[in-house]
Amino acid sequence: MSLPRKEEPEELPGAEAEAGAQAVSPLSKLESAVDDDQASLETAVSHSTNSGNLLAGWQRKPAPWAVWLERLTLGVERPFNKLTGTPQLNPFYHTGTIAVFLTLVVGLTGFYIFLFYKYGFDESYLAVVRMNDQFIARTMRAVHRYASGALVVTTLLHAYRTLFMERFRGQRWLAWITGIVMTIIIWLAGVSGYGLVVDARAQLITDGFVRFLRGVTPWADNFIVWVTRAELSGESWPVMLILLAIHVALFLVVAYFFYLHIRRLSRAKWLPDTYLVIGTMSVLILVAIFFPLRNLPAANSIRLPDSITLDPLFLFYLPTEGGGVAPWLWGGLLLITAVAIVLPWITRDHSMAAAEPAAQKSIGLPLVKIFPENCTGCTLCALDCPYEALEMVERHDETVHKYVAVAKPEMCVSCGICVGSCNWDAITLGDSSPELVWDTIAMRLRMAQAKSPGQPIRLAFTCDRHAAQGARPYLMQQTPVEVDGTAVEIVTVPCVGTLLPDTMLRALEAGAHDVQIIGCPPDDCRNREGNVWIEKRLIRQRLPRLKRDHANAPIFADWVAPDDFTSALQRPLPVAETPDSEPDFMSARRMFPNVSGRSLAILFVMMVVVLVAQAFLTDLPFTSRKAVDTAVVRLMVEDPVDAYKSSVPLAPERPLTLRFELDGEVLAEQVYAPADFASEDVISFISEHDIAPGRHFIRVAFLDAQTNDAILLYEEVAEIAPGDILRIIYFPGITPPCESSHCLE
Numbered sequence: 001m002s003l004p005r006k007e008e009p010e011e012l013p014g015a016e017a018e019a020g021a022q023a024v025s026p027l028s029k030l031e032s033a034v035d036d037d038q039a040s041l042e043t044a045v046s047h048s049t050n051s052g053n054l055l056a057g058w059q060r061k062p063a064p065w066a067v068w069l070e071r072l073t074l075g076v077e078r079p080f081n082k083l084t085g086t087p088q089l090n091p092f093y094h095t096g097t098i099a100v101f102l103t104l105v106v107g108l109t110g111f112y113i114f115l116f117y118k119y120g121f122d123e124s125y126l127a128v129v130r131m132n133d134q135f136i137a138r139t140m141r142a143v144h145r146y147a148s149g150a151l152v153v154t155t156l157l158h159a160y161r162t163l164f165m166e167r168f169r170g171q172r173w174l175a176w177i178t179g180i181v182m183t184i185i186i187w188l189a190g191v192s193g194y195g196l197v198v199d200a201r202a203q204l205i206t207d208g209f210v211r212f213l214r215g216v217t218p219w220a221d222n223f224i225v226w227v228t229r230a231e232l233s234g235e236s237w238p239v240m241l242i243l244l245a246i247h248v249a250l251f252l253v254v255a256y257f258f259y260l261h262i263r264r265l266s267r268a269k270w271l272p273d274t275y276l277v278i279g280t281m282s283v284l285i286l287v288a289i290f291f292p293l294r295n296l297p298a299a300n301s302i303r304l305p306d307s308i309t310l311d312p313l314f315l316f317y318l319p320t321e322g323g324g325v326a327p328w329l330w331g332g333l334l335l336i337t338a339v340a341i342v343l344p345w346i347t348r349d350h351s352m353a354a355a356e357p358a359a360q361k362s363i364g365l366p367l368v369k370i371f372p373e374n375c376t377g378c379t380l381c382a383l384d385c386p387y388e389a390l391e392m393v394e395r396h397d398e399t400v401h402k403y404v405a406v407a408k409p410e411m412c413v414s415c416g417i418c419v420g421s422c423n424w425d426a427i428t429l430g431d432s433s434p435e436l437v438w439d440t441i442a443m444r445l446r447m448a449q450a451k452s453p454g455q456p457i458r459l460a461f462t463c464d465r466h467a468a469q470g471a472r473p474y475l476m477q478q479t480p481v482e483v484d485g486t487a488v489e490i491v492t493v494p495c496v497g498t499l500l501p502d503t504m505l506r507a508l509e510a511g512a513h514d515v516q517i518i519g520c521p522p523d524d525c526r527n528r529e530g531n532v533w534i535e536k537r538l539i540r541q542r543l544p545r546l547k548r549d550h551a552n553a554p555i556f557a558d559w560v561a562p563d564d565f566t567s568a569l570q571r572p573l574p575v576a577e578t579p580d581s582e583p584d585f586m587s588a589r590r591m592f593p594n595v596s597g598r599s600l601a602i603l604f605v606m607m608v609v610v611l612v613a614q615a616f617l618t619d620l621p622f623t624s625r626k627a628v629d630t631a632v633v634r635l636m637v638e639d640p641v642d643a644y645k646s647s648v649p650l651a652p653e654r655p656l657t658l659r660f661e662l663d664g665e666v667l668a669e670q671v672y673a674p675a676d677f678a679s680e681d682v683i684s685f686i687s688e689h690d691i692a693p694g695r696h697f698i699r700v701a702f703l704d705a706q707t708n709d710a711i712l713l714y715e716e717v718a719e720i721a722p723g724d725i726l727r728i729i730y731f732p733g734i735t736p737p738c739e740s741s742h743c744l745e
Contacts, residue, residue: 058429058430058436058494058498067468069164070164071563074561077090078563078564081564083606086593086595087524087564089275089595090521091276091603091607093523093524094272096269097271098276099154099158100258101280102150102154105281106144106148106151106251109147112140113131119236119244120236121230121236121240122298128198128199128295132295139288139292142287142293143288145618146614149311150611150614152190155186159179159183169344169347169349170364170412171412172264174264176343177341177344180341181257182258184337185254186254191205192243192246194311195243196244199295199296199297200298200300201309201310203305204308204318206299208317221686222684224686225636226239228731229731232729232731264387275600279604282604287611294309301727302726305624305627306628307621310621317330365429365494366429366432367430368414368427369427370404370426370427371426374426375405375424375426377404378543380543381427383421384420384533385417387413389407390407390408392405413527415494415498415530417497417498417527417530417533419434419498420533441459441503444459445510445512447489448480455487456486456487456513456514458486458487458488458489458512458516460518461491461492461499461518462491462517466492466518469563469565470562471492471562484570495530496518496530497527498530499517501538502544505550508554514555515554515555516556516558517556517589518558518568519531519557522591535589535591555585556571556585556589557588558571574588627723628723629693630691630722631692631693631721632688632726633667633691633696633720634687634689634726635686635687635728636728637713637730638684638730639682639683639730640672640685640702641676641677641679641682644711648711651678653674655705656672656702656711657669657671658672658700659699659700659701660685661698662691667689670683672702691720693722694719695717695720698728700713700714701714701715713730
């Protein structure tokens, strides 16, 4: 049976990970390795297909577009890493956890604002205006706005990093799809939040929503009638209550999608490091205090909004409304979204095919495979796997071990981290021998010794991200790489987490002068935890670890961005501080150096600059051209039959046409049969048109096509100024029926 997994256990009950790790002494393995080096070399050479690298079939071959995008991104990030002095402080590596934290901030500040919110068109607007008179409420409202904008930015950056790292195929498809849907919902929640203010900006949003309903649904007229009746009757609180409920529901859906987004991950990291939590919250509060939000004029049903401030993160579409650009904008966005959704299935990983032409039918990287006869049930592979692709089940054979590892290939991403957790050759990728890693290393070491006789040899291990970026020129180089008199042999593995500490010791015993690991910075590993696990193994904090007698072996590590490979390669070896001491290689492996106060101060200043820029760029002045040179005439008749009966008590014998005319031109008309006048169904008549400002003759009447008789409902010459909305309305049962508007007779 499958056993439950704890949050971060050291081992499963009954497993003997430490005992298993010491069942065979590392020295005996090293001695046998030295004796068998020649045999390993012969085996390696006989199977070599890619310049002596037997691991070629395990290597990810990134798409050219992905390599180009990552190179562009690394160029943007490089100045930041230089300024802070350590990539550990780079917020770009923490976009996912920062997004979660910002979601919490948005939720908490939103709840605080809710305590002061009122319901109704006028009441809601005045409640928001009054918040600006209270320091805490004003600050919380600004934090809510800025955190919402930052959430969109970090979510998009996280999606972008996921894209160029190609982390959207295989079992990662769920995280990719939920991330896309979550981004859309975050945008919808932000737009609905702007609508809750009931100001001129909210009026533009509502007008755009009506156009959307009219274009793709039959509900536009019903929506207009509902909102207008709520306004005229003074009972608009249900409208705002429903809008608030939608806003809150969208936020809760976002929270649920965050759960779906990370549900397939082992040890999902929810929040960023403490310095980022404190820094982000401090910056949000400071910017909110010094740059509070400005209130716009209230929504006005008889006047077009003219000058507002625009937030391009949420309201990017407003400048295109009313023109021919909008369909292209929305069409382009829908196309991009559709392509993004199907990306995991329309793109294929050709890594295996590129490495082995004979394996064209096996497109993609090989998946995890278990050799049960070698498995000791130590549980380390299941504990180390970042994607729950391995589980431990009870064993029922004749072995003395309690558990055996079982692979779940559908969850595997071919990172190879499990290979680096198994000392017993029980795990591999695909059908290759578990000794493949050592075979490759032994052969590359012998080749380096043959190319550079008499020189010390350094084995430098790096991952496929570095191999596609900073390490690429060295890997393509035909002559041996040399650093300070040391010949360097660069070995690429899928992830540095693929490496076993014992494998590095075997390399030292086989003649390597020293071993260097060049891996990704903290929180930027393509496979999430590969760099963390190998670092902990090398500093003896995680099994399988370096044995105590070899703790200070000449093995050191650099955790740098993929474009910083050269500086890592040229890093000098640690030296002894005194003549009687040894170099401190243990410290030279650590991933998290001490961060200086200066670096944290630089990070804080840069975060302030970024958020201040966001505050200004999301408050851009915007003037609607429609309000400058256009007027609007809007006819809203909730119940034309009732309007007819108020003038003529008898039902007509023939069909009548309700016609809306401007200066003798028919703007809209609708035919009503005699049965409609006897029916209780309400058939609303809604018509809106942009017109030139000036003096106009407007007429609304029922016409009999046979007799040319007209029953006038409205007839007037009106002077309409630019930006005015002339409303001609009829809503039965409302007294007064139409304040500040023109009413039907």
